[in-house]
Amino acid sequence: MDISTELKAKQNSVERLIKLMEETEDDELRKETILLLVDNFKDERISVALKKMILNPKYYNQNAFFVYALGENANCKDDFLFLIDLIINGDYHVALNAFNIILDISNPIDNELLNTGIEKLKNNKEINIDKYSLVIELKQHLHSISN
Helix, strand or coil: CCHHHHHHHHHHHHHHHHHHHHHCCCHHHHHHHHHHHHHHCCCHHHHHHHHHHHHCHHHHHHHHHHHHHHHHHCCCHHHHHHHHHHHHHCCHHHHHHHHHHHHHCCCCCCHHHHHHHHHHHHHCCCCCHHHHHHHHHHHHHHHHHCC
């Protein structure tokens, strides 16, 4: 088998697994499929599918797991503001996972994005009390890494 055939097979596998993840009604099968994807493939399509599922109210009770998987699949630097929104709007477990992903971002985050994230956190006056300490700690972290 040549490399292009191998690559095509990988792409087809990722496509089929994402389709299964999105279409199955079996929550355990969905979780197993997600773990299979994030443990074995680094593919932007996985992140896109996970973000779509996070935003779907149908999966609200599984969002913390989806956010965890998003962090396992990619560096998430490009998802910084999406993660900030999850901290603001998600439940505690979603916010905690998004918080940890932001702390683990290895590449420098653009100062403009950092400032936008800080402003979003500052301007949101309706942060749930159970997430308040996360928000305070995150604001301190973002200020410490901004120039």
